[in-house]
Amino acid sequence: MTAGELIALANASGAGAGCPRCSALVCRGWESMPGGFDRSNLRCVGTLRAPGDDDPTLAEFHPAGTHGWSDSAPIAPGWFPYNRCDVWQCEGCARPFLRYTEYGGYYTDERIREVRAHLVVNPPPGTAPT
Numbered sequence: 001m002t003a004g005e006l007i008a009l010a011n012a013s014g015a016g017a018g019c020p021r022c023s024a025l026v027c028r029g030w031e032s033m034p035g036g037f038d039r040s041n042l043r044c045v046g047t048l049r050a051p052g053d054d055d056p057t058l059a060e061f062h063p064a065g066t067h068g069w070s071d072s073a074p075i076a077p078g079w080f081p082y083n084r085c086d087v088w089q090c091e092g093c094a095r096p097f098l099r100y101t102e103y104g105g106y107y108t109d110e111r112i113r114e115v116r117a118h119l120v121v122n123p124p125p126g127t128a129p130t
C-alpha cells in the first residue's frame with residue numbers, strides 16, 4: 001500500500017473517536033496494544049512492507065523534530081517503523097490503524113497507531129533523516 005492509498009483510506013473512513021468496538025484504542029501516537037483488546041475487531045486490509053525487503057531500514061523520518069512516540073510524528077511509509085507495518089481497519093467503523101511487533105532482547109511488544117490522513121507523508125527514498 002502506498003502513502004496515497006493510505007491517505008485515501010483514512011479520508012474515506014473519516015476521523016473520529018471510533019465506535020464501541022474500537023474505542024479502547026486511543027493511539028494517536030504509537031501505543032502498546034491494550035491488554036484484553038479483542039483483535040477480531042480489526043481486519044487486515046494491506047501492508048506497508050516492501051515486497052522482498054527482508055531488512056528494511058531502522059531510520060526514522062522526523063523533519064519537524066518529532067520523535068517516534070509523538071502524536072504528531074509523520075507516518076512515513078518506507079521509514080521505521082512504518083516499513084514493517086500492516087494496515088488494519090475496525091470492523092465496526094473502518095477506522096484505520098497500523099500495527100507492527102517490536103522485538104526486544106527478551107520481549108515482544110505489539111504496537112498500534114491510528115492513521116490520520118494529514119500525518120501521512122511520502123518522502124523520497126534516501127532522504128536523510130533529521
Ligand SMILES: [Zn+2]
Nearest residue numbers: 019022090093
Ligand atoms: Zn470502530
